[in-house]
Amino acid sequence: MGHATTLPIGFETHPHHYKHWKLSVDGPIATLSMDVREDAGLSPDYRLKLNSYDLGVDIELADAVQRIRFEHPAVRTVLVTSLKERIFCAGANIMMLRESSHGLKVNFCKFTNETRLAIEDASQNSGITFLAAINGICAGGGYELALACDEIILVDDGNSAVSLPEVPLLGVLPGTGGLTRVVDKRRVRRDLADCFSTLAEGVKGKRAVEWRLVDAVHPTSQFKDAVQKRARELAENSGRQASGPGITLNPLNPTVTESAITYSAVSLAFNREKRTADLTVHAPSGPQPASPDEILRAGDQFWPLRAFRELDDALLRLRLNEPETGTIVIRTEGDRDTLLAIDRTLVAHETHWAVHEIILLMKRTLKRLDLTARSFFALIEPGSAFAGSLFELALAADRSYMLDDPAQESFIALSPMNGGRLPMSNGLSRLQGRFLAEPEKAASLVAGQGRFDPREAAEAGLVTVAPDEIDWDDEVRLAVEARAAFSPDALTGLEANLRFAGPETMETKIFGRLTAWQNWIFQRPNAVGEKGALRVYGQQGRPEFDWKRT
């Protein structure tokens, strides 16, 4: 991948190990303060000046947001600010972007987007409101971080401005949803958004409020008090229901070898010669926690929390550390009935804060899979455990193959978890998205018989195809081989389009439209060529452009 980062990248961390953020919790208010260590980037090739960030900084932010949800049920409001004087955040580090490969840039943006969306998910679905307190320089990705918060307060010191200087200074787009959130979330008028996004110095003071770019400004002398006051108000008005002890998220401790990453419930084994990997999820067996108390006692060892955290970590490692592995074969194994019992427990107690958070984490992990630019084929064989929540893996896959061998019992099973509790980015359940042509079908399948043998599954359209035991090996092998031979870029575009039929949301706009344009621009000589804007920024000389508009 890039020169700028040493692989493999790890995605686990803990507040005790943070280099760039301070997380402090004071009753209902958590404060997340950015204080980036210049010399602690993922690569020694750049310095993270002015609270600029690289992937390592964002991994800590993602970890903090996750921990606030699970470990700090009393928190109602998160104050996002900076410990550096007159600097909030200067955005993604330009040197890092300049030195990164195209793939690393794209995956970096994808992860930062997912982190911003996780902040919005915590707000919308868990009632944790986020307040950005902008105490100084707030440019590019710094403002995009603020845009992900519910409210933005900007210091009015005659100098501090919010800005998206990517177009005028770097010849690229804001890479983390900035343009979309300006016009779609904050509903800034499009011509003002145009002015704002082409003004390198940004907009400050009263005008920033008038243009809807921030919610309030306060002079330096009143800034801290105003922020604290507003944080308390937001905390008081929060809809969060959580209380009591939290769930500690302990390290996953996978066994990592040259050819596999093995967790407790998930394994990811690489066949690098064929550019494929086997992703296997193991269902649990035996009695499982059945009440909120038992779940809290099990903590992060409760199977769905454990398995989906592992799956999430595996997907991130796959994306960043295994760029040439293009086709992922998904399998499950274990006790379907235990899975269905767990799903029943989740649904029965879904209003309990911890269960609610677990379901939301499962949802985010499955979205991560939807948004992973690799081909996924699910193989449903006798002994597999594609039931309920785990059947979402087959629904998320680009195709699913179910072996129809009359000699062996084999079935897939639906549960109420397939009925809309794990929606995609477009707001639809995967079953709804699958059956756009038959709007009633998803609900009736979930309400119906529940289990499907291979022929029933194929008949119902729940699997792509159900070959018999004579055809199985050849059909599956040829499908995987054919896939692995196609252009990786064309597959990425194909899957990004076919996976998200139906309605659009801010989230699908960010990943489907904004990201696609950014990918294009990131590739163009006007950005990354010898004289491209991203390359010459901060150096001698000005960019030289090919002036053709496309």
Place this chain on the structure above:
Amino acid sequence: MGHATTLPIGFETHPHHYKHWKLSVDGPIATLSMDVREDAGLSPDYRLKLNSYDLGVDIELADAVQRIRFEHPAVRTVLVTSLKERIFCAGANIMMLRESSHGLKVNFCKFTNETRLAIEDASQNSGITFLAAINGICAGGGYELALACDEIILVDDGNSAVSLPEVPLLGVLPGTGGLTRVVDKRRVRRDLADCFSTLAEGVKGKRAVEWRLVDAVHPTSQFKDAVQKRARELAENSGRQASGPGITLNPLNPTVTESAITYSAVSLAFNREKRTADLTVHAPSGPQPASPDEILRAGDQFWPLRAFRELDDALLRLRLNEPETGTIVIRTEGDRDTLLAIDRTLVAHETHWAVHEIILLMKRTLKRLDLTARSFFALIEPGSAFAGSLFELALAADRSYMLDDPAQESFIALSPMNGGRLPMSNGLSRLQGRFLAEPEKAASLVAGQGRFDPREAAEAGLVTVAPDEIDWDDEVRLAVEARAAFSPDALTGLEANLRFAGPETMETKIFGRLTAWQNWIFQRPNAVGEKGALRVYGQQGRPEFDWKRT
């Protein structure tokens, strides 16, 4: 631009001059038959074998659809087929794509997309149903043309299939909405769409119906009769109300010089050194047709039809022939009251077929502007005619500047035409899109006072800024100069994102998502590098890919 096409390209044609299509009209049924002349491409560098097409072929198709709407009011159904034995259409010509510059590829796809959407517009809004009769090979863009039709009948000859072979054979995406229409319009299940879009040989016969790829198949012996029968049924069930004599669309005959294109109501003057152009629309004066009869008598000389046809032609020439002209300054001049009177006539008679068609053409032209990858700044000066329909030009612009000079009378005016009759691709009026933050405002402005002087216009948010006469020259000059200095690619991405806030439609998905991905892929070495799939297709050797997934 590309090697493959000689500039400038002209966009006007007439059935008498068609080289590639035959248009015949028989009562309520028009038949559009593709019969591409191999040796009559826009460039001699490629041959248009197997009914493959280049931009010239599509210009004729667009012309035919437009003429059916205006010149043939009796037509209810259009049968789209081919005169070549066992060949419907092989899609966009690969040699042409291979030899074309990136910009030409992108603009070619944009135009073909607009043509397909014009077909769907004729169906949805004019009640003209389109029936694709696929008599043989139907690949890539050939199938995408069929997808734009209301119904698809495929011959069942054991051989003829529909296919989207772009991913498996060429390493690019179907460039004309194919993936989006498969899953969003025809609602093909996403896993079947995945199989279909990776199967070079496509899907034929009964399976094509089962997968919802076509509506019916008929054996060769019954094909022609079944197609004719279905065309008659569709014609009988059409909702089209038009009748009587049509409106002949005569040539526009602009005066073209090295530095300007001058039509009767529109002029486009180039300042190539600064990479800007001045687009000026001249409002008419004096009495205008006020009834459908008078409008029919005026025919294509009725001002809105004439002016918007001219504007459309100017935009197309700008896109294809003037790639380095990045910033367009829009002005209007003439009699605002006459414009408002015309708008009143249009609204009063909007149910008359001809008036209805004129309004729809105005809508499509304004959409063409929204989708033109150039920066548009509207300059509203005393004596300008930004009223009603023409004010949409200012609303479509990325920014608008209105001179606030107390010494001169100056105002902009709204009419009911601004109230939703000229929607954008996302279904919103430009006023609604502008005021997303105030959902009631668009309607109340249209219902309200109607005219706004510079301060009122700025106050109401109808213009971006209203500088006074002291600041005007500098502010406008600096804005245009700054714009012209930015990265062309970044501006394209910026505008594509900011112009379309709010809801998404199949149309915005095609232009915003599918197109963006295609632009990216078109740029990648895996497609266009020395060993890229698009480059080596049909030649010795196989493509060589960089296997990294991004």
